[in-house]
Amino acid sequence: MDLIKDIALAQRLADAAGEAICEYWRGRIGLETKADDSPVTLADRAAEEAMRRILSAELPHDGIHGEEFGKERPDATRQWVLDPIDGTTSFVAGRPIFGTLIALLEDGFPVLGVIDQPILKERWVGAAGQQTTFNGVPAECRPCRELTDALLATTSPALFDDHAAGHFMALAAKTAHRRMVWGGDCYNYALLASGHIDIVCEAGLKLHDFAALAPIVEGAGGTMCDWNGDPLHAGSTGEVIALGDPARLEDVLEALACGH
Amino acid sequence: MDLIKDIALAQRLADAAGEAICEYWRGRIGLETKADDSPVTLADRAAEEAMRRILSAELPHDGIHGEEFGKERPDATRQWVLDPIDGTTSFVAGRPIFGTLIALLEDGFPVLGVIDQPILKERWVGAAGQQTTFNGVPAECRPCRELTDALLATTSPALFDDHAAGHFMALAAKTAHRRMVWGGDCYNYALLASGHIDIVCEAGLKLHDFAALAPIVEGAGGTMCDWNGDPLHAGSTGEVIALGDPARLEDVLEALACGH
Numbered sequence: 468m469d470l471i472k473d474i475a476l477a478q479r480l481a482d483a484a485g486e487a488i489c490e491y492w493r494g495r496i497g498l499e500t501k502a503d504d505s506p507v508t509l510a511d512r513a514a515e516e517a518m519r520r521i522l523s524a525e526l527p528h529d530g531i532h533g534e535e536f537g538k539e540r541p542d543a544t545r546q547w548v549l550d551p552i553d554g555t556t557s558f559v560a561g562r563p564i565f566g567t568l569i570a571l572l573e574d575g576f577p578v579l580g581v582i583d584q585p586i587l588k589e590r591w592v593g594a595a596g597q598q599t600t601f602n603g604v605p606a607e608c609r610p611c612r613e614l615t616d617a618l619l620a621t622t623s624p625a626l627f628d629d630h631a632a633g634h635f636m637a638l639a640a641k642t643a644h645r646r647m648v649w650g651g652d653c654y655n656y657a658l659l660a661s662g663h664i665d666i667v668c669e670a671g672l673k674l675h676d677f678a679a680l681a682p683i684v685e686g687a688g689g690t691m692c693d694w695n696g697d698p699l700h701a702g703s704t705g706e707v708i709a710l711g712d713p714a715r716l717e718d719v720l721e722a723l724a725c726g727h
Numbered sequence: 728m729d730l731i732k733d734i735a736l737a738q739r740l741a742d743a744a745g746e747a748i749c750e751y752w753r754g755r756i757g758l759e760t761k762a763d764d765s766p767v768t769l770a771d772r773a774a775e776e777a778m779r780r781i782l783s784a785e786l787p788h789d790g791i792h793g794e795e796f797g798k799e800r801p802d803a804t805r806q807w808v809l810d811p812i813d814g815t816t817s818f819v820a821g822r823p824i825f826g827t828l829i830a831l832l833e834d835g836f837p838v839l840g841v842i843d844q845p846i847l848k849e850r851w852v853g854a855a856g857q858q859t860t861f862n863g864v865p866a867e868c869r870p871c872r873e874l875t876d877a878l879l880a881t882t883s884p885a886l887f888d889d890h891a892a893g894h895f896m897a898l899a900a901k902t903a904h905r906r907m908v909w910g911g912d913c914y915n916y917a918l919l920a921s922g923h924i925d926i927v928c929e930a931g932l933k934l935h936d937f938a939a940l941a942p943i944v945e946g947a948g949g950t951m952c953d954w955n956g957d958p959l960h961a962g963s964t965g966e967v968i969a970l971g972d973p974a975r976l977e978d979v980l981e982a983l984a985c986g987h
Contacts, residue, residue: 559878560880560923562824562914
């Protein structure tokens with residue numbers, strides 16, 4: 468019951484963030500801004516402030532952990548983790564494949580997540596024990612019978628240091644790598660939850676980058692974990708795998724471990 | 728006068744291709760298709776066939792050079808170069824940043840180009856001596872005073888062999904590389920023509936990948952050439968640069984040449 472209220476609130480947070488972001492899209496008001504603030508910085512801040520206002524007014528005992536303005540009440544059991552614009556390079560470049568990320572953590576584990584794409588008006592919502600939805604309609608990962616058929620996505624080679632790159636390349640070599648997808652940030656995980664991508668593998672992510680993704684992927688029938696196969700939580704290292712078909716998890720972990 | 732007729736025809740080709748492609752978007756009819764044809768293959772073929780039907784009926788003396796069905800009348804002075812879906816991995820993954828490319832070449836040089844994104848209903852049109860348009864409104868590249876401020880985009884590391892990668896990395900190191908954009912195919916060139924990206928640098932492109940882009944970039948005030956600074960034509964090697972601010976061309980060519 469509480470979760471239903473939390474989902475409704477998370478949707479209002481996404482509405483507020485999206486409204487703030489759309490004003491800055493493709494330079495709409497970029498030229499009138501202060502010289503030292505980029506449009507993405509202004510959009511990021513305006514969106515996070517809009518979300519914080521709602522949270523502070525309605526859930527004054529919950530913690531907030533936002534990308535732009537840091538932590539409030541870090542000892543609270545319930546923590547809202549906010550990334551107003553995940554995929555800032557896509558936002559800056561005018562590509563509508565960034566997203567606002569909203570997560571609720573209980574005791575450090577994500578139980579609710581929203582990925583919102585405000586330009587395309589696309590929203591994925593996932594919560595513990597519930598079916599993930601895409602714009603209100605059930606979303607489902609697709610099966611993947613063989614790793615060699617898997618469509619793999621990742622945002623940038625720059626995410627990987629030399630060590631992580633070796634492991635990533637070992638996995639990529641076992642997938643349908645000629646069809647590999649670059650760029651995309653949170654939007655790749657959303658498309659995995661809708662059955663269009665099979666694997667997303669990344670490193671160097673922060674809590675605000677991955678917390679919202681796990682409930683969405685898992686509520687769509689997929690699995691999300693770190694590179695050792697362990698569940699993601701507030702203390703995870705940021706080496707993450709999302710997998711549409713959990714039956715391929717052993718194959719993926721084995722392929723990753725072969726890298727050096 | 729003829730160019731105006733050609734532009735009108737190119738718009739009708741884009742309409743026809745877009746209609747065919749939208750039917751296959753995000754698996755709409757993917758499951759009912761033959762086992763050995765992927766949805767992207769079917770969408771590619773349907774879109775190119777739709778464009779060829781119009782061209783053959785209305786301009787029976789012009790040549791056609793399409794990605795899927797090859798060449799007709801290869802000796803004609805006027806050649807229509809068609810890429811029904813540029814960015815097939817984005818199409819397959821459900822990311823609306825692929826495009827239909829339509830170019831008209833005269834004596835081997837592109838004089839007209841269309842980039843059409845049928846899902847977002849976004850269309851860029853460029854033609855020799857005319858201002859490029861985005862959905863009918865003038866589009867313009869932005870100035871870039873310093874290479875270190877330049878937002879650079881490229882589709883995939885896999886485009887570059889070891890030799891080309893060295894040159895590319897030398898250029899990337901001189902730009903705002905922490906903000907570099909990966910993925911995107913033709914859509915990056917379109918965003919450059921609208922003033923959101925400063926440089927696109929790629930290798931391994933085919934004529935149908937780059938022919939439509941040059942008139943769009945140049946009609947928006949930018950410049951497009953090969954890695955030696957020479958104009959693109961039917962015989963170019965496929966190492967291409969698009970630059971929003973032609974004043975940075977010397978800097979870009981010099982940075983590229985420093986790679987090894």
